[in-house]
Amino acid sequence: MRRSDKGRGPPPASSPLQSWATRDRRKLSMLPKRKPLQAAQLRGDKAVEAICAVIRRIPLGWVATYGQVATMAGMPRRARLVGRVLQRLESGTTIPWHRVVNAKGEVSFSLSRNGGDIVQRRLLEKEGIRFDARNRLDLERCRWLD
Numbered sequence: 001m002r003r004s005d006k007g008r009g010p011p012p013a014s015s016p017l018q019s020w021a022t023r024d025r026r027k028l029s030m031l032p033k034r035k036p037l038q039a040a041q042l043r044g045d046k047a048v049e050a051i052c053a054v055i056r057r058i059p060l061g062w063v064a065t066y067g068q069v070a071t072m073a074g075m076p077r078r079a080r081l082v083g084r085v086l087q088r089l090e091s092g093t094t095i096p097w098h099r100v101v102n103a104k105g106e107v108s109f110s111l112s113r114n115g116g117d118i119v120q121r122r123l124l125e126k127e128g129i130r131f132d133a134r135n136r137l138d139l140e141r142c143r144w145l146d
Contacts (some may be wrong), residue, residue, distance in 0.1 A: 051085045080090045105136040105137045
């Protein structure tokens with residue numbers, strides 16, 4: 001059986017998706033426009049201040065995750081920003097940076113900390129937080145819930 005339209009080009013597109021697939025861009029103007037993503041309300045120094053304010057409130061003997069700190073600071077889904085802020089803190093800071101751990105309950109490893117991982121674990125152990133054989137702490141027991 002032979003196709004009657006052989007060699008005449010692509011068939012006419014009937015939907016925007018087919019228009020895109022056949023490279024007929026005329027019907028693409030019918031597609032709904034996407035709204036721009038909402039940026040975090042806090043930027044720059046205000047974001048750093050908000051993150052540090054949350055971390056200062058973590059009591060002795062308790063921990064919070066990076067995502068938890070970001071959410072409490074008003075920036076949900078910005079856990080990496082919390083990590084960057086903590087990484088850039090000066091060495092003699094009074095902010096209890098060691099009380100922030102990853103979502104698995106582990107001390108996050110970083111090559112840029114020059115042994116800060118060991119220091120973080122020792123500081124947490126001094127506060128009475130215990131680690132299991134997999135180097136994890138029990139978030140069910142130790143997680144700070146504000």
